[in-house]
Amino acid sequence: MVIKTSFYKRAAVFSMLGAVLATSTPAFALTTQERLVLIASLTQQLAALQAQLQALQQQRTTAEVSLLRMLKPGERGEDVKVLQALLAADSSIYPEGIINGSYGPATTRAVKRFQARKGLAQPGVVGPATLKKLNEELKDKPIAIETDGSGKPALCAKVPPGHLIAPGWLRKNDGVRPIVPECQTLPPGIASTLSTSTTPIPPLSVNDVMPPTISSTAISGITGNSVIVTWTTNEQTKSRVYYSTSTMNFSSTAPAYASDDSFVVIHSTQLSGLLANAVYYYLIIATDQSGNTASSSQGMFTTINSSGDITPPNISSVSSSNVGATMATITWSTDESANSKVYYGTTNSISTNLSAAQAYFDSSFATSHSASLSGFTQNTIYYYMVVSADASGNAASSSQQSFATLQPDTASPVVSSISISGVTAGAASLSWTTNENATSKVYYGTNFPLNLASATFIANTALGTSHAIVLSNLSTSTTYYYVISSSDSSGNTTNATESSFTTTAGTDTTPPVISSVVAGTFTPTGATITWTTNENATSKVYYSDSTPVNTSTAQAVSDSTLVTSHSLAITGLSGNTPYYYSVQSADSVGNQVVSTESSFTTAP
Structure with a gap:
């Protein structure tokens, strides 16, 4: 500048x-x-x-200015004031007319309107092309800074003196002369020609950049659907009161508001159409005549109940249970359906400082209430009180009560009275006791020592002091090693010393059970037969191109390996020919079984 x-x-x-x-x-x-x-x-x-x-008035000069640098939103300074003064000379471009030296949203919008009028792109930034047009405008409409006796500067948008008497300019403007601002002194010749005074325009102030101060906020006149909000400001402002049943969040949808565009210092606004018995949050925004804006802190009020029910629930049977090192359960009853809330903390007299207490809340309505609390510090006294409100918003609270969390449990259960019984060819029963409630688990296998990370096990997660586990599907005449394990509710675990037992030989007269017999993988010369058995057994397939299959004369393929999943391939067959087959399996003691006859056809 x-x-x-x-x-x-x-x-x-x-x-x-x-x-x-x-x-x-x-x-x-x-x-x-x-x-x-x-x-x-x-x-x-x-x-x-x-x-x-x-003579001195005629000699008076002003500080005429021009813009020398580009500007963008967010900048501050005297250059911005000159830009704002020039734009404010045309109310259709800058209707707000705020000259505060801050390149904000209103100034950005005005720059875009100026750019549109001059046929330029409209980014809202004063770049080289816009700067050139602005300085051209300043030549026709110079902006001056007047310095008076008090030393206070004021911007002055000067009128070209020739416009006051030039016939061409006057015809173009329907004979209406421009208004000469108070800060401009006309040349003596033009002044005498006009021989009349023009209506002065006071210079634009550039001093007010301070936002107003909001104070003495208060709520009164609360009803079931309305409330009165009052406050004061340290200067005349217009105001808005935003309100919502949730905390203010202007980043999403703006909340409802009531506004008053009168510039005053004592404010009163009524909010109406509210919900009865509801919590509302509100925020006041005040704007002074220079466009400076301030907002209050967020406040809160609750509308009254309009249903006619003014009787709060009756709270009874308040108690704590399941208290552990870090948790507890609070239960109580009410004589009507109500919601559930528990305030708790380590400070005595919790009712006098609810804002510092932790809180549990369940909005569902019930007469039997239960709150499971956790995150406590072990071996600590906690104080609590319960609150319940009915559907009409009537609330009742209990007296303060307390409980003490427990010391952490680091002791493992003691395992004793280990007994093994009912040992047969394929099963055994194990039993034992513990000195506290604990789970039941038995690791077992035929290798010594057992690797508990990979060993087979049977477990029961139910907590108890008397334990019993049955092992089944064991092999006959086989030594098994086992380890008994129990864990308490805190996760402390005891693994007993490893022991062993041997299954009996037994008399097995039951043949395997064959199931899932399937023929597949067909080729012109072969096929594969698969099946399963309920115990380890051998594999054999009888097959023939005629039916019924005679196991005495039919061809066969076999495998003596004891398995439960069986698969045998048949080869040397003729293409596109039907074949009939049966499968046979025998267990380790020779009990055998033959399946019913099935058929397949080889591929062409």
Whole structure:
């Protein structure tokens, strides 16, 4: 910004006039003739001073400015003030007219309107092309900074003097002359030609950049559907009161609001159409006449119940249970359906400082209430009180109560009275006791020592002190090794010493059970037969191109390996020919079984 400046000297002239009057001889001490002489002298001096004042006014200059640099939103400074003053000269471009030196949203919108009028792109930033157009505008409509006797600057949008008398300009504007601002002195010739005064326009103030202060916020007149919000500001402002049943979140949908566009310092706004018995949050935003904005902190109020029910629930049977090192359960009853809330903490007299307490809340309505609390510190006294409110919003609270969390359990269960019984060829029963409630688990296998990470096990997670586990599907005449294990509710585990037992030989007369017999993988010369058995057994397939299959004369393939999943391939067959087959399996003691006959056809 370039500035050429001078200043007024009117103050000096008036100072001189004051000095003349102050040093004159008091009138009451003079004769009539002397008074006439003095009046004539003073009249001459006053005429001289007025002439000097007029000369100084004609010599008055202003600080005319131009823009030298590009500007963008977010910048501050004198250049921004000049930009705002130039834009404000046209209310259709900058209707807000705020000159505060801050390149904000309103200034950005005004720059975009200016750019659109000049046929430029409209990014809202003063770039090279926009800067050129602005300085061209300043040549026709110069902006000046006047410095008066008090030293306070004010921006002045000067009128080109020629526009006041030029016939062409006047015809173009329907004979309406531009208004000459108060800060502009016209050349003597134009002033005498006009021989009339123009309506002055006061210079635009650039001093107010301070937001208002909001104080004395209060709520009154609460009903079931309305409330009155009052507050004061330290200067005249217009205001809005935003309100919602949830905390304010202007990043999503803006909440409802009530507004008052009157500029006052004492404010009162009624919010209506509210829900009965509801918690509302509100926020006040005040804007002064310079566009500076301030907001209050978020407040809260609750509308009253309008249902007619004013009786709170009756709370009874408040108690704590299942108290552990870090948890507890609070239960109570109410004589009508109500919600559930528990305030708790380690500070006594919790009812006097609910804002510092932790809280559990369940909005569902019930007469039997239960709150499972966790995250406690072990071996600590906790104080609590319960609160329940019915559907009409009537709330009741209990007296304060307390419980103490437990020491952490680090002791493992003691395993004793281990017993093994019912050992047969394929099963065994194990039993034992523990000194506290614990789970039941038995690891077992035929390798010594057992690797508990990979060993087979049977477990029961139910907690108890008497334990029993049955092992089944064991092999006959086989030594098994086992480890008994129990864990308490805190996860402390005891693994007993490893022991063993041996299954009996037994008399097995039950043949395997064959199932899932399937023929597949067909080729012109072969097929594969698969099946399963319920115990380890051998594999054999009888097959023939005629039916029924005679196991005495039919061809066969076999495998003596004891398995439960069986698969045998048949080869040397003829293509596109039907074949009939049966499968046979025998267990380790020779009990055998033959399946019913099935058939398949080889591939062509």
